[in-house]
Each structure stands twice: as C-alpha cells, then as structure tokens.
Amino acid sequence: MTSSDEIRRSFTEFFVERGHLAVPSASLVPSALDQSVLLTTAGMQPFKPYFLGQAEPPAKRMTSIQRCFRAVDIDVVGSTDRHLTYFQMMGNFSFGDYFKPGAVEMAYELSTGVWGLDPERIWATVYEGDDQLGPDDVARELWLAQGIPASRVVALGEDNFWKAGPTGPCGPCSELYYDRGVQFGCGRGECEPGCDCDRFLEFWNLVFMEFDRDDNGLLTPLPTQNIDTGSGVERVAMLLQGAGSLFETDETSHVIQALERLSGRRYADGGDAVRSFRVLCDHARGMTAIATDGVTPSNEGRGYVLRRILRRAVLHGTRLGLETPFLGAVHEAVIESLASGFPEIQQHRDDVRRLLEAEEERFSQTLATGSRLLDELIRRAREQEASSLHAGDVFELHDTHGFPVELTAEVAREVGLGIDLEGFEQHMQAQRERARAASRRGDGVAAERIARFAQSAPPTGFVGYGELGLETKVLAVEPVAEGLSLVKLERSPFYPEGGGQVSDTGEISAHAVRGQIESVYRLEGDQVLLVHLDGELRPGDVVHARVDLERRRPTMANHTGTHLLQRALRNQLGEHVRQAGSAVRPEGLRFDFTHPSPVTAEQVRAVEDEVNRVVLEDRDLRIFETTQDEARELGATMLFGEKYGDIVRVVDITGYSMELCGGTHVRSTAAVGPFTIVRESSVGQGVRRIEAITGPEALAALRRADRAAREAAAALRTPPEQLPEAVTSLSERVRELEKAARSNGGGGQASGPDLSALTAGAAERGRLKVLVAEAPEGTLGDALLELADRLRGALGPSAVVLGVRDGERVQLVASMTPEAVEDGLDASAVIKQIGPIVGGGGGGRPSMARAGGKDASRLDEALDAARALLA
Numbered sequence: 020m021t022s023s024d025e026i027r028r029s030f031t032e033f034f035v036e037r038g039h040l041a042v043p044s045a046s047l048v049p050s051a052l053d054q055s056v057l058l059t060t061a062g063m064q065p066f067k068p069y070f071l072g073q074a075e076p077p078a079k080r081m082t083s084i085q086r087c088f089r090a091v092d093i094d095v096v097g098s099t100d101r102h103l104t105y106f107q108m109m110g111n112f113s114f115g116d117y118f119k120p121g122a123v124e125m126a127y128e129l130s131t132g133v134w135g136l137d138p139e140r141i142w143a144t145v146y147e148g149d150d151q152l153g154p155d156d157v158a159r160e161l162w163l164a165q166g167i168p169a170s171r172v173v174a175l176g177e178d179n180f181w182k183a184g185p186t187g188p189c190g191p192c193s194e195l196y197y198d199r200g201v202q203f204g205c206g207r208g209e210c211e212p213g214c215d216c217d218r219f220l221e222f223w224n225l226v227f228m229e230f231d232r233d234d235n236g237l238l239t240p241l242p243t244q245n246i247d248t249g250s251g252v253e254r255v256a257m258l259l260q261g262a263g264s265l266f267e268t269d270e271t272s273h274v275i276q277a278l279e280r281l282s283g284r285r286y287a288d289g290g291d292a293v294r295s296f297r298v299l300c301d302h303a304r305g306m307t308a309i310a311t312d313g314v315t316p317s318n319e320g321r322g323y324v325l326r327r328i329l330r331r332a333v334l335h336g337t338r339l340g341l342e343t344p345f346l347g348a349v350h351e352a353v354i355e356s357l358a359s360g361f362p363e364i365q366q367h368r369d370d371v372r373r374l375l376e377a378e379e380e381r382f383s384q385t386l387a388t389g390s391r392l393l394d395e396l397i398r399r400a401r402e403q404e405a406s407s408l409h410a411g412d413v414f415e416l417h418d419t420h421g422f423p424v425e426l427t428a429e430v431a432r433e434v435g436l437g438i439d440l441e442g443f444e445q446h447m448q449a450q451r452e453r454a455r456a457a458s459r460r461g462d463g464v465a466a467e468r469i470a471r472f473a474q475s476a477p478p479t480g481f482v483g484y485g486e487l488g489l490e491t492k493v494l495a496v497e498p499v500a501e502g503l504s505l506v507k508l509e510r511s512p513f514y515p516e517g518g519g520q521v522s523d524t525g526e527i528s529a530h531a532v533r534g535q536i537e538s539v540y541r542l543e544g545d546q547v548l549l550v551h552l553d554g555e556l557r558p559g560d561v562v563h564a565r566v567d568l569e570r571r572r573p574t575m576a577n578h579t580g581t582h583l584l585q586r587a588l589r590n591q592l593g594e595h596v597r598q599a600g601s602a603v604r605p606e607g608l609r610f611d612f613t614h615p616s617p618v619t620a621e622q623v624r625a626v627e628d629e630v631n632r633v634v635l636e637d638r639d640l641r642i643f644e645t646t647q648d649e650a651r652e653l654g655a656t657m658l659f660g661e662k663y664g665d666i667v668r669v670v671d672i673t674g675y676s677m678e679l680c681g682g683t684h685v686r687s688t689a690a691v692g693p694f695t696i697v698r699e700s701s702v703g704q705g706v707r708r709i710e711a712i713t714g715p716e717a718l719a720a721l722r723r724a725d726r727a728a729r730e731a732a733a734a735l736r737t738p739p740e741q742l743p744e745a746v747t748s749l750s751e752r753v754r755e756l757e758k759a760a761r762s763n764g765g766g767g768q769a770s771g772p773d774l775s776a777l778t779a780g781a782a783e784r785g786r787l788k789v790l791v792a793e794a795p796e797g798t799l800g801d802a803l804l805e806l807a808d809r810l811r812g813a814l815g816p817s818a819v820v821l822g823v824r825d826g827e828r829v830q831l832v833a834s835m836t837p838e839a840v841e842d843g844l845d846a847s848a849v850i851k852q853i854g855p856i857v858g859g860g861g862g863g864r865p866s867m868a869r870a871g872g873k874d875a876s877r878l879d880e881a882l883d884a885a886r887a888l889l890a
C-alpha cells in the first residue's frame with residue numbers, strides 16, 4: 020500500500036528532479052498582504068504575488084504541499100466520499116516557464132508511470148470556452164497525445180475556469196479524473212466527469228494561469244503565462260490505497276479508529292453514525308490545523324470558522340456517545356496521523372490542546388441545554404405538523420441559550436424540518452438595534468457621520484507624542500446614543516489607531532462630568548473621540564484629558580521594540596527583510612516580514628540577543644520631522660508601497676535604526692525592558708511572522724518559566740542550571756526500567772539472577788573476556804538480549820554468547836562490545852556457524868546477532884563450538 024507519506028515524497032521528488040524548487044507549506048492564515056481569503060484555500064495562494072508579477076519568485080519552477088481549508092464545504096462533508104474541509108494540496112508551479120505541454124505531460128507521467136494509476140480509467144476535462152475565450156483545443160490535443168482516447172476527454176464550462184477569488188489571477192483549467200467504477204456512481208447512462216456522484220474522482224487540477232480578472236469580470240493577460248496545479252494528498256491516497264472514501268485512507272482511518280476506541284462504536288457498522296464519524300474526523304483535523312497556525316476561537320473571521328467546526332465536532336461526538344471532554348484525545352490522534360507532513364503540529368501540541376479543551380468545555384454546557392430545548396421544539400413542530408421551526412424559538416435558543424443558529428438549522432434539516440431564516444434575521448436585526456441604543460460600545464457609528472462631525476470644527480491638534488495629560492477646550496459634541504457622544508477637542512493626547520499601533524483609551528473630565536474614551540477615530544490630519552459621558556458637555560468647556568498609561572506605556576515599549584526587531588532582523592538575516600505587516604498592542608507585538616525561509620532557532624536567539632543588547636545600551640530616541648527627500652538621504656527605512664506626505668516623521672534610535680513612523684515611542688531603548696520572542700511562523704511564501712513581548716509582560720513570562728524550572732529542579736533535587744542533564748538522565752533511567760520491566764513481564768528472570776555465577780565462567784582473550792554459557796531457563800526473547808547486555812556491562816570489554824532452552828527449541832544470542840569487534844570478533848559469524856548445529860539459523864550485525872533452533876539436545880555442542888571459535 021502506498022502511504023500518504025510516500026505519496027508526498029514521490030510528488031516532491033518527481034518535481035524536484037524536473038527542476039522545481041520545493042518549499043514548505045505556508046500557514047493556513049494568509050499573509051497580511053492577501054486579504055482575499057480568511058484561510059488558505061489553495062496551494063497557489065501564497066504564490067499570488069509571483070503570478071501577478073508583484074514580486075520576483077526565487078525560482079521559475081516551484082513545488083509545495085500546502086495545507087488548505089475550505090469552509091464552503093463544511094455542510095457537504097460526511098455526506099459524500101470525496102469532500103474534506105481540511106486537506107493537503109500538492110502542487111507544481113511555473114512562473115513564465117513551462118506552460119500547457121509541460122504541465123500535462125508531467126501530470127500524466129507521475130499519475131501513470133510513478134503512481135501506477137490505470138490509464139484505462141483516467142479521464143480528462145478541458146475548458147469549453149465562453150464569450151471571451153474559445154474552447155481549449157490545445158489542452159485537448161495534449162491529452163489525446165498522451166493516449167487518452169477522445170471519448171474520455173470531456174469539455175466543461177465554469178468548472179474548468181479557475182480563479183483565486185472574484186478578482187485576481189485566473190485561467191482555464193483542465194482536470195484529471197479517475198473512474199472508480201460504476202458501483203460508486205449514480206447509474207445514469209450519461210454519468211461522466213462533472214457529475215455530482217462519487218464515481219468519477221477529480222484528483223488533479225491543472226490551471227493555465229494567464230489572466231488577471233477585474234471587478235467587471237474582464238480578463239487582461241498577466242505578464243507571463245503560468246502554471247498552477249493542485250492535487251489532493253487525500254484523494255490520491257484514496258485511489259492508491261483502494262479506499263472506499265476519503266475517510267478510509269491511512270491518515271484519516273487512524274483518526275476514525277481512535278474515535279471507535281473512544282466511543283466503542285464501529286464505523287463499519289454503517290447507519291447514521293457514519294456521517295458523525297466522518298464529520299468529527301474531518302473537523303478534528305481542521306480544528307487542530309487551524310489552531311496550530313495561531314487562530315483562536317472567536318465570533319468573527321477565521322476565529323469563527325474555528326469555533327464553528329469545533330462546535331460541530333462536539334455535536335457529532337456526542338451523537339457517537341462520546342462524553343465531553345473528548346476533543347483533547349481526538350486532537351492527539353490527529354497529531355499522530357498528520358505530524359509527518361506538518362511538523363509544527365507537534366510543537367504546539369499542548370497549547371492547542373488547552374485551547375480546544377477550554378472551548379469544548381464552554382460549549383458543551385450550551386449544547387446540553389440547547390439540545391434538550393431543541394428536541395422539545397422539534398416534537399412540538401411535529402405535533403402541529405409544521406414544516407419549519409418558529410423563528411422566535413430559534414432566536415431564543417440563539418440569544419438566551421447561545422445555541423448557534425447553524426446547528427439548529429442542521430439538526431432540524433436532519434429530521435426534515437426547515438427554519439424560518441428570514442424571520443430569524445428580523446429578530447437579530449431588532450436585537451442589534453436594541454443593543455445599539457443601549458450600547459456601551461460605539462462601534463455602530465457610521466463613517467459618514469463621523470466625517471461630517473469632524474468638519475463641524477477646526478482640526479484637533481494631536482499632542483500625544485509628548486503630553487499624556489493636559490487641559491484643553493471642547494470644540495464640538497454630538498450625542499449618538501444614550502450616554503454616548505462624539506467629542507472633538509482643541510488639542511488631544513489620544514493616539515488614533517494607525518501604523519499598526521492601537522488607539523489609546525483614557526478619560527476626559529470637567530467640573531462634574533467624566534467621560535471614558537471608547538474609540539479614537541483617525542481622519543486625515545484630524546481625529547474624533549467617541550466618549551461615554553455621565554453628564555452634559557458643551558462646546559467651550561475646559562476639560563482635563565488624560566491617557567490611560569497602563570495601556571499606553573507598554574504600547575510605546577512595544578512600538579520601539581518593533582523598530583529594534585526590524586533592525587536586528589536585517590542585521591541577522593540580511594537587508595532583504597522588509598516589513599509586511601505589524602500590530603503593536605499593549606500586550607505584545609507582531610511583525611510580518613519578507614524572508615524566503617524559516618528563521619532557525621539560532622537566528623531567533625541571535626535576534627533576541629541583539630535587541631536586548633541595544634536595550635541595555637540605553638540608546639536615546641531622537642524623533643523629528645523633515646522632508647521626504649532628506650529622510651531618504653539620511654537612510655531612513657520606508658515602507659514599500661506606502662504613501663508618505665511631503666513632511667515625514669523620523670524615529671531615530673541613535674546609532675542603530677532610523678525609520679519613518681507616526682507612532683508613539685519610549686525615550687530610550689532601556690524602557691523597552693526585556694525583549695522575548697514567543698513565536699516564529701510562516702504566513703505565506705516568503706513572509707514570516709514574529710510575535711514578541713517586552714517589559715513587564717516579558718518579565719512575567721520569564722518569571723513563570725523560571726519558577727517552573729525551579730520547581731522541577733527541586734523535585735529532581737538538582738540545581739536549576741543542571742536541569743536539562745537531570746531530565747535526560749531521568750528519562751534514560753525510565754527507559755532502562757521500562758525495558759527491565761518488559762523483560763520481567765516476559766517471564767524471564769534477567770534482572771533477578773546473580774550475574775556472578777555466570778561471569779565466573781568467563782575466559783580471558785587478550786584484553787577481552789569471553790563468556791559462553793547456558794542462560795537460566797525462561798530467559799527468552801528480549802530477556803535473553805537484556806541478560807547478554809548486562810553481562811557485557813559486568814565484564815567490560817567482552818564477547819558474550821548465550822543459549823537457552825525453550826522446551827524442544829533453543830534460542831541463541833551473541834553480543835560483542837566495540838573492543839571485541841575491533842579485535843576481529845563477529846557476532847553474526849559466530850551465530851551463522853553455531854545456529855545450524857541446533858537445526859536453525861539466524862543473523863545480525865558484528866556487534867549483535869541471534870538465532871533460533873529446533874534441537875535443544877545439541878545446545879551444549881553448539882556452545883562448545885562457540886567457545887572454540889572465540890578462543
């Protein structure tokens with residue numbers, strides 16, 4: 020059987036041999052430069068800048084195996100044999116190098132020549148054309164030339180035009196299908212590739228990427244003609260392993276088997292449970308992968324995708340009779356099955372497990388209550404012979420009990436009921452309006468309203484670089500909701516979010532009125548505050564404005580830390596490092612940058628060391644405004660593609676780094692405090708991400724680590740500095756004990772007998788001891804090996820040959836220390852000579868060999884022969 024590992028290896032090898040540069044998978048979380056998808060859905064995504072000609076690829080031919088997640092398939096998963104949300108896509112890419120002929124020939128050669136797929140069952144599809152493009156006759160001819168008969172080359176419409184999104188790189192495509200046999204199909208006479216049934220399995224898509232699509236669907240040619248192909252590891256495994264579905268390959272069945280063990284149910288028993296097994300298997304892989312790439316459950320964006328599949332996983336788990344918490348155990352099974360193609364999964368095993376379990380715990384209570392209520396609603400709907408659930412009830416489940424509407428819809432659908440989604444949406448809308456009116460948060464204020472308000476008074480002067488508390492005048496006020504107003508000040512110390520740095524929070528107060536700053540909106544050269552007021556404020560009032568230092572101080576330290584990090588990365592990795600995204604918050608910083616390969620552990624340490632060195636050097640920050648041209652002359656780092664005004668602000672860390680920046684900074688590097696990198700990861704081809712913490716956060720993290728080390732050291736009665744050695748020797752000791760326990764359990768008495776009785780019989784041979792002896796009865800198998808090891812240990816440089824009776828049969832082992840091997844003794848030669856005497860055979864290495872024989876009556880003879888050989 021060809022394993023998934025072998026499939027991955029053969030794919031990469033095949034394309035590397037044909038001149039492709041192999042690169043590892045990027046993160047499921049796309050780079051900040053690509054906002055088109057929440058999670059990576061295709062192997063080509065990390066390469067988009069290369070296709071669009073925005074960046075130079077490191078090679079014209081590349082290949083990767085990219086982890087992908089397709090949320091659009093969440094609902095179909097489990098109901099077909101061939102859908103997964105999480106999968107691994109193998110791809111070969113050409114950036115202006117080979118085009119259709121190369122792509123077709125290589126795909127066909129690998130499929131039939133290397134993977135051994137039956138050419139008689141392979142079908143191809145080509146693009147049938149549209150009003151902008153003609154039919155793809157070139158691709159058709161190429162498949163015919165490979166030997167696929169015309170009857171198995173099918174022209175398809177939309178399916179065979181591939182695009183990365185509504186706009187962007189795209190082109191006609193051509194797919195390879197495998198005919199699994201009529202028994203998997205719908206049975207219609209006209210069933211062929213493109214049919215919705217499970218008979219024809221698409222296993223490779225070749226995209227001839229040559230256009231860029233604009234908002235109106237208009238195609239303009241890309242600078243070069245390119246190739247993007249995608250072939251799912253799971254689908255190829257299904258074919259090569261003869262699996263009935265994607266859930267029965269080596270990787271997925273490992274997870275299914277774990278679910279069988281946990282639930283005591285059997286996948287092969289069929290019935291409704293099959294879908295739950297499949298959904299749980301798929302979603303468990305997805306949740307582990309997404310969380311490993313740093314996503315945490317939330318109510319929006321990719322955090323919501325994670326939350327949604329996790330909840331569905333819990334639902335289907337309970338249907339299999341699993342008792343929460345079980346996701347931790349399922350997560351372990353996923354790791355075992357995926358780790359060889361996804362090394363990061365091991366690294367984050369424990370933090371991901373904690374995160375999944377916490378979310379599971381939160382949700383399982385909701386699920387228990389919600390399911391009970393839902394059962395009741397279903398029962399009532401049936402009684403009343405209604406075809407759908409009442410919108411108000413569904414809303415209440417959602418709003419009061421936190422039971423997600425998609426789950427309600429899913430459960431209802433399974434019993435043939437609908438839900439009134441439109442009605443539900445109306446309830447939601449009404450609730451949102453109520454919430455807005457009563458809101459403590461002001462996120463609902465429309466952008467136009469803010470802009471209009473801003474223009475009602477002269478621009479606010481931002482003075483928050485230097486002043487964090489000041490007296491100033493209110494210029495304008497406009498209530499937007501109960502207790503919530505837009506406020507404009509003459510001068511403001513509050514930083515509005517920008518340049519990656521979060522907004523400030525803080526307070527304004529006057530005579531008897533206090534206001535908490537909810538948001539600071541940035542407008543071109545101006546700003547507006549959204550404030551919770553506990554009284555009335557009027558234009559002309561003098562207020563005291565004060566920035567919340569608890570947030571601002573660490574934010575400034577993190578911003579300066581980001582500049583230090585950028586400089587240190589360039590010093591350590593090279594000047595090619597460019598900023599590709601950044602987030603500066605009070606609790607830490609995140610910095611994305613261009614770099615073609617992972618940053619090694621040593622490089623991370625070197626960067627961290629360099630930043631900490633500059634922190635301790637207590638270098639002053641000099642911040643000034645100048646013209647763009649002068650800044651460039653001074654050598655300031657500018658962001659690629661970002662527009663700067665004529666006058667720019669330069670942040671100069673004396674003698675170390677100079678960057679254009681509008682953010683807030685500490686006065687000296689010393690205020691950054693300890694700088695610790697907590698994570699390094701990939702966010703796209705050639706884009707890496709570093710997350711770091713500074714100051715009190717870093718100190719607290721170091722303390723935690725230190726405390727853990729001290730506690731562990733105390734438990735092991737060793738000084739903390741020697742902890743690694745102590746742990747190594749402890750685990751060696753555990754291994755030894757386990758080994759000894761195993762051999763005792765095997766019936767032997769290896770650790771029991773007094774070795775001296777045996778060692779006494781050893782003879783001298785130069786610097787060696789030679790011991791040939793019969794071992795105590797019952798010392799069989801590993802116990803015999805173990806005994807030989809122990810004897811060698813007791814004898815020092817030596818050759819040991821042991822035999823033991825096992826009823827009529829006998830076992831032999833010969834074991835040599837390195838010195839004996841050096842002196843020309845060979846365990847396997849000894850065994851080859853004496854094995855036949857007891858009617859058996861065996862072999863091994865010069866240092867160790869073993870044999871079994873059938874004739875115990877001749878054991879003494881065999882041992883004598885060994886003595887003679889070793890004398």
Ligand code: SER
Pocket residue numbers: 060061062063110181224225226247248249250
């Ligand atoms: N981008 C294409 C797909 O996802 C081929 O890799 O199918």
